[in-house]
Amino acid sequence: MLLNIKNLHLEIGGKEIIKGLNLGINKGEVHAIMGPNGTGKSTLAAAITGREGYDVTKGEIVYKGIDILEMPPEDRAKEGIFLSFQYPVEIPGVSMTNFMRTAMNEHLEYQGKNPIPATDFLKRMDEKKKIVEIHSKLTNRSVNEGFSGGEKKKNEIFQMAMLEPTLSILDETDSGLDIDALRIVANGVNTLKTSENAFIIITHYQRLLDYIEPDFVHVLYDGQIVKSGGKDLAIELEEKGYDWIKQENENY
Amino acid sequence: MSKKNNILDEVTQGEYKYGFVTDIETETAPKGLTEDTIRFISGKKKEPEFMLEFRLKAFRHWQKLKEPTWAHISHPPIDYQDIIYYAAPKKKKELESLDQVDPDLLETFKKLGISLEEQKRLSGVAVDAVIDSVSVKTTFQDTLSKHGIIFCSFSEAVTNHPDLVKKHMGSVVPYTDNYFAALNSSVFSDGSFCYIPKGVRCPIELSTYFRINAANTGQFERTLIIAEDDSYVSYMEGCTAPMRDENQLHAAIVEIVAMNNAEVKYSTVQNWYPGNKDGVGGIYNFVTKRGMCKGTNSKIAWTQVETGSAITWKYPSCILLGNNSIGEFYSVAVTNNHQQADTGSKMIHIGKNTKSTIISKGISAGFSNNSYRGLVKITKRAGNSRNFSQCDSLLLGDKCGAHTFPYIKADNKSSVIEHEATTSKISDDQLFYCNQRGISTENAIGLIVNGYAKEVLSQLPMEFAVEAQKLLQIMLEGSVG
Numbered sequence: 001m002l003l004n005i006k007n008l009h010l011e012i013g014g015k016e017i018i019k020g021l022n023l024g025i026n027k028g029e030v031h032a033i034m035g036p037n038g039t040g041k042s043t044l045a046a047a048i049t050g051r052e053g054y055d056v057t058k059g060e061i062v063y064k065g066i067d068i069l070e071m072p073p074e075d076r077a078k079e080g081i082f083l084s085f086q087y088p089v090e091i092p093g094v095s096m097t098n099f100m101r102t103a104m105n106e107h108l109e110y111q112g113k114n115p116i117p118a119t120d121f122l123k124r125m126d127e128k129k130k131i132v133e134i135h136s137k138l139t140n141r142s143v144n145e146g147f148s149g150g151e152k153k154k155n156e157i158f159q160m161a162m163l164e165p166t167l168s169i170l171d172e173t174d175s176g177l178d179i180d181a182l183r184i185v186a187n188g189v190n191t192l193k194t195s196e197n198a199f200i201i202i203t204h205y206q207r208l209l210d211y212i213e214p215d216f217v218h219v220l221y222d223g224q225i226v227k228s229g230g231k232d233l234a235i236e237l238e239e240k241g242y243d244w245i246k247q248e249n250e251n252y
Numbered sequence: 253m254s255k256k257n258n259i260l261d262e263v264t265q266g267e268y269k270y271g272f273v274t275d276i277e278t279e280t281a282p283k284g285l286t287e288d289t290i291r292f293i294s295g296k297k298k299e300p301e302f303m304l305e306f307r308l309k310a311f312r313h314w315q316k317l318k319e320p321t322w323a324h325i326s327h328p329p330i331d332y333q334d335i336i337y338y339a340a341p342k343k344k345k346e347l348e349s350l351d352q353v354d355p356d357l358l359e360t361f362k363k364l365g366i367s368l369e370e371q372k373r374l375s376g377v378a379v380d381a382v383i384d385s386v387s388v389k390t391t392f393q394d395t396l397s398k399h400g401i402i403f404c405s406f407s408e409a410v411t412n413h414p415d416l417v418k419k420h421m422g423s424v425v426p427y428t429d430n431y432f433a434a435l436n437s438s439v440f441s442d443g444s445f446c447y448i449p450k451g452v453r454c455p456i457e458l459s460t461y462f463r464i465n466a467a468n469t470g471q472f473e474r475t476l477i478i479a480e481d482d483s484y485v486s487y488m489e490g491c492t493a494p495m496r497d498e499n500q501l502h503a504a505i506v507e508i509v510a511m512n513n514a515e516v517k518y519s520t521v522q523n524w525y526p527g528n529k530d531g532v533g534g535i536y537n538f539v540t541k542r543g544m545c546k547g548t549n550s551k552i553a554w555t556q557v558e559t560g561s562a563i564t565w566k567y568p569s570c571i572l573l574g575n576n577s578i579g580e581f582y583s584v585a586v587t588n589n590h591q592q593a594d595t596g597s598k599m600i601h602i603g604k605n606t607k608s609t610i611i612s613k614g615i616s617a618g619f620s621n622n623s624y625r626g627l628v629k630i631t632k633r634a635g636n637s638r639n640f641s642q643c644d645s646l647l648l649g650d651k652c653g654a655h656t657f658p659y660i661k662a663d664n665k666s667s668v669i670e671h672e673a674t675t676s677k678i679s680d681d682q683l684f685y686c687n688q689r690g691i692s693t694e695n696a697i698g699l700i701v702n703g704y705a706k707e708v709l710s711q712l713p714m715e716f717a718v719e720a721q722k723l724l725q726i727m728l729e730g731s732v733g
Contacts, residue, residue: 051684073687082688089685093703102699103689110690142703159689 002027002064002198003048003167009058010040010047010223017043019223020059025167028195032209032234033202035220036242041202042086044220045171048200049083050076063167078110080166084156084173091143096155097125099143100162107163128161132188150181157188164192169200174208186211206238221245281338287311290438293338297407302418310427310437317431323594324623324655325563327536330501337439337472392456401454401485402447406474409445416447420478424507424544424571432503432538432565436472440505443474448483448514457713459488473504479514481547486517488716502561503538512547512574517555519712520568521720524560531590531619534562541568545577545603553580554597555711557720559727562591567625569598572606572634579608582708584720586727587620587652596626596643596657601634601667610641613705616652617728623655628669630662637667645675646704648697648728698725 003025010018017040025031033041046054048061050073060067068076091099105115116124125139132154144152153173160168170189174182189199189212201212209217209231217234219227221242226249227233237245281292290311294304319330396403402413409417427437448454479485489506502524508516518541527534537560543552554568570579581597599608608628616622624643645654656673678700686696702709702721709717 049688052680073684074690074692077688077690085685085688089679089681091682091685091700091703093706094699095703098703099686099689099699102695103686103691106690106692106695163689 001025001062004062005048005059006062007059008047008056008061010043011055011057012043012053016057017223018047021220021224023218023225025198025200027166027198029216030193030199030201030212030214032214032217033200033220033225034204034217034234034237036246037204039220040223041220042171045083045169045200045202048076048167048169049073049081074106075110077163078107082160082163082165082168084153084160084168084170086171086173086175088144088147088152088156090145092145094143096139096141096143097122100125100139100159103159104162124162128158131161131191132157133184134158149176150178153177153185154181154188157185157192161188161192164197166197167200168192168197169202171202172204173201174203174205182208183211206234209234219245221249280336283336284333285311285335285337285439289337293439293441296338297410299410300414302414303410306422306427307438310434311439313428314431314434314438317434319431323565323625324621324657325565325592325594327563327592330536332435335501338441395455399452399455400449401452402445403458404445406440406443406445406476409476413445413447416478417445417476420476420507420509422507424509424542425505425540430540433505433540436474436503436505436540440472440474443476443504445475446477446485446487448477448479448485450480451482452480453483454485457486457488471502473502475504475506477506477508477516477518479508479510479516479550481512481514483511484515486713487519488713489518489520490522500534501536501538504540506539506541506568508543508552510543510545510547510550510552510577513549514547515551515553516543517553518543518568519716520554520556520558521712521716521723522556522558522560522564523723525562526560526589526591527562529589531562534591535560536563537561537565538563539566541566542571542598543569543579544571545574545579545606547577548574548603549576550574551578551580553578553582553711555582555708556584556595557708557712557723558583558585558593558595559723561593564591564593564595566595567598569600569627570608571600571602572608572637573602574606575603576605577603578606580711581608581610581612582711583612584615584705584708584724585613585622586615586724587617587622588727589618589620591618591620593621594623594625596624598627599629599639600627601630601637601639604633604635604637606634606637608637608639610639610643611707612641612643613708614643614645614654615648615701615704615724615728616645616654617648619651621653621655623657625657625659627659628661628671629659630664630667630669632663635664635666637664639667639669641669641671643671643673644704645673646701647675647677694725697728701725701728 001024005021005023008018008021009016035041043054047056050071056069061069101121108115134154138151147155173185177185186208201214214231217229217231218225226245281289287308290307294307425433427434446458477487508518510516524535524537545552552570556568558564568581572579579599585593585595587593596612597610610626612624614622614624626641628639628641630637643656647654654675658671660669662669678697682700683693683696701724705724709720712720
């Protein structure tokens with residue numbers, strides 16, 4: 001199993017947000033995590049990627065057979081965990097090219113390899129930009145600075161393509177995208193999908209799942225996965241909304 | 253949050269641990285400052301009468317002045333009678349090889365990418381007879397003299413070119429200018445002199461490194477650069493390598509004169525000993541730097557990267573006297589631990605259609621205080637003049653301070669002044685974003701800080717810029733190696 005989350009409990013500022021969550025993911029799988037606002041979806045992404053201030057109080061996150069809870073976020077990244085941010089961060093003055101090259105070289109160094117030569121790097125950039133149809137000039141600009149909402153999300157997928165992660169988490173990558181950008185982003189993901197990697201797609205809506213077909217759909221509610229199923233579950237949720245889930249769970 | 257704080261602490265509590273062990277036999281003047289001291293200095297240097305007179309006038313004026321207190325800095329009172337004002341270094345104790353040099357220092361050199369020859373020179377290692385640097389220096393001197401360019405120590409200029417010195421010395425920074433300028437004018441030890449004749453474009457970047465006898469300039473340095481009509485020169489001062497000095501008080505003067513259509517670029521990287529982690533020791537650096545755009549269409553550009561010194565008090569300025577003249581100031585000032593910097597620029601517009609640009613980037617970390625202080629003055633006759641100022645501050649941690657003191661005075665209606673200022677912090681979001689892409693926190697800070705300072709760094713000559721970039725990162729990395 002690529003990722004195995006066992007009985008995860010997590011607090012932010014003393015308040016328990018994740019309350020005993022279990023999730024197993026194998027290579028080659030796409031898992032969708034759905035659920036109403038404020039149920040802990042983005043918190044789960046933060047826990048897997050190792051963001052500070054998210055205190056795991058119980059349970060474990062086992063990735064490639066190792067419990068990664070003590071691993072710093074940059075090492076988790078270099079072990080192949082990638083997060084496509086819901087709100088990509090702007091870094092003024094740092095060009096996308098420079099940023100990406102620094103990131104790539106840190107990955108290579110971690111693998112005990114030499115830095116990528118400039119010409120190879122630029123060639124790779126050009127190839128990967130095509131996947132998400134982003135303009136050349138975008139990579140000359142500062143990281144996410146002045147990017148439109150759509151450009152920011154495409155830029156996340158571009159970085160994913162550059163770094164070729166094993167486990168990618170897409171945190172509401174579909175929010176704020178028009179239908180064309182959504183299609184481009186989804187195509188990008190489908191292009192990058194292999195039998196050797198896996199995806200977690202966090203979303204409110206079924207919309208993105210029309211383009212990226214999930215193998216499993218999980219409903220996260222009040223810090224736990226309360227329902228799992230196939231693609232049909234997403235369609236059911238789209239039709240019925242989340243209220244029946246809430247009711248079902250409050251009846252317990 | 254605890255881990256991040258640790259990293260920030262580590263980053264901001266780094267101690268400057270490199271410097272020079274100086275064991276120099278000196279021929280010194282007695283402590284204290286009197287007319288006799290001045291006569292002693294002038295006599296030692298075998299100066300012509302006009303120099304002694306200049307010094308004495310400056311000294312008499314200095315005695316009437318009080319140390320300025322308006323800067324946003326604090327330090328224990330300086331006892332000016334407890335300072336030795338003249339110490340001629342006889343000969344540096346030479347080491348036999350780099351093996352004898354502090355390995356930490358070598359590590360820093362390596363990180364900065366300083367060549368082996370340069371490393372030897374900086375750390376006082378004896379160099380072989382057939383070394384590159386000497387022949388390089390000679391070649392440079394040949395090239396320069398072919399173009400009629402004079403580039404020598406200030407003392408040599410006083411001896412060999414007294415008319416030029418007499419004409420221009422004090423014409424931009426008169427000894428009456430301020431307390432420290434008066435002090436420097438009384439006791440200055442040596443410095444650099446540079447003269448670019450009419451119509452000459454200096455073919456190389458002039459650096460004090462290429463000036464023979466550049467080694468012993470001391471604590472009261474004086475530089476004079478004269479660019480005649482239609483000439484150009486790019487001048488580099490200082491180096492990114494850490495510099496230690498026993499003298500706590502430094503008060504230098506730099507004067508630049510640019511005639512019609514002349515252009516002077518002056519770049520500084522300053523990395524003096526900043527004191528220890530608790531703010532003990534360190535250099536007090538009180539510098540007066542000013543350029544006079546005397547001719548029409550003349551241009552003077554200051555670029556500085558300030559990372560050292562316990563106290564930096566420094567306002568490289570331009571007097572835009574000639575019509576259409578241009579003044580520029582680009583600055584990155586980094587303060588860490590208990591360092592204090594009060595730095596900025598003055599742009600005095602006198603000629604018509606004059607333009608000035610001020611780009612100041614302050615970076616504060618630790619418990620330091622970093623102030624921008626600037627004056628933009630547009631006089632009545634300076635019609636259609638323009639100024640653009642941008643003063644940005646970046647804070648690392650929550651115990652440091654950033655301050656901005658802009659003064660603007662406009663006396664005509666056809667001129668335009670723009671001032672922009674921002675204060676920002678490196679956010680947790682930015683650091684996490686970098687971490688998530690595999691970039692360590694230290695490298696992320698380096699990346700973000702260099703991005704922030706890019707506009708200024710890009711003004712530096714190429715080789716300087718690369719070193720300065722690394723310096724910024726090392727500076728904030730703290731103790732490395």
